[in-house]
Amino acid sequence: MVKIILHGVDGLSEHEVPEGSNLVVLAGVKKLPGLRYSCGMGRCTRCASRVIGGAEHLPPPNWKEERMLGEDKLAEGYRLLCQLTISHDLEIVQDRLPLKPAWKRLEQKV
Numbered sequence: 001m002v003k004i005i006l007h008g009v010d011g012l013s014e015h016e017v018p019e020g021s022n023l024v025v026l027a028g029v030k031k032l033p034g035l036r037y038s039c040g041m042g043r044c045t046r047c048a049s050r051v052i053g054g055a056e057h058l059p060p061p062n063w064k065e066e067r068m069l070g071e072d073k074l075a076e077g078y079r080l081l082c083q084l085t086i087s088h089d090l091e092i093v094q095d096r097l098p099l100k101p102a103w104k105r106l107e108q109k110v
C-alpha cells in the first residue's frame, strides 16, 4: 500500500491505496473521495494536480500531459492523475478551480 495525501477542494485527506493504482480509477469507484476528475483519458484536465511530494518517483509526462498541461504547468509540478500509475507515496494539491487546457490559457493571453 502507498499513502496519498490529497489537498483537495474539500480539504485535506489521507488515503492508503494499493501499489499500482490509478487515482482517477479509484475516485471513480468511490475509493478516493474528494478527487476531482472527469474523462479519465487525458482530455479534460479536470484531474490536473500539483505534485508536492513524491514527484521524483513518477515517470516523465506523456504526450497527453505535455499537450494538455503545457511546459509552464509541467514546470510547476502539475500532472494529469488519470495518466499515472502510483507506486510510491504521493502528496498532491488540486486547485479550487480546475486548470484549463494549455491552448485555452494561450487563447486568453492573446
Ligand code: FES
Binding pocket: 024, 037, 038, 039, 040, 041, 042, 043, 044, 045, 046, 047, 048, 080, 081, 082, 083
Ligand atoms: S480526468 Fe480528464 S484529463 Fe484526467
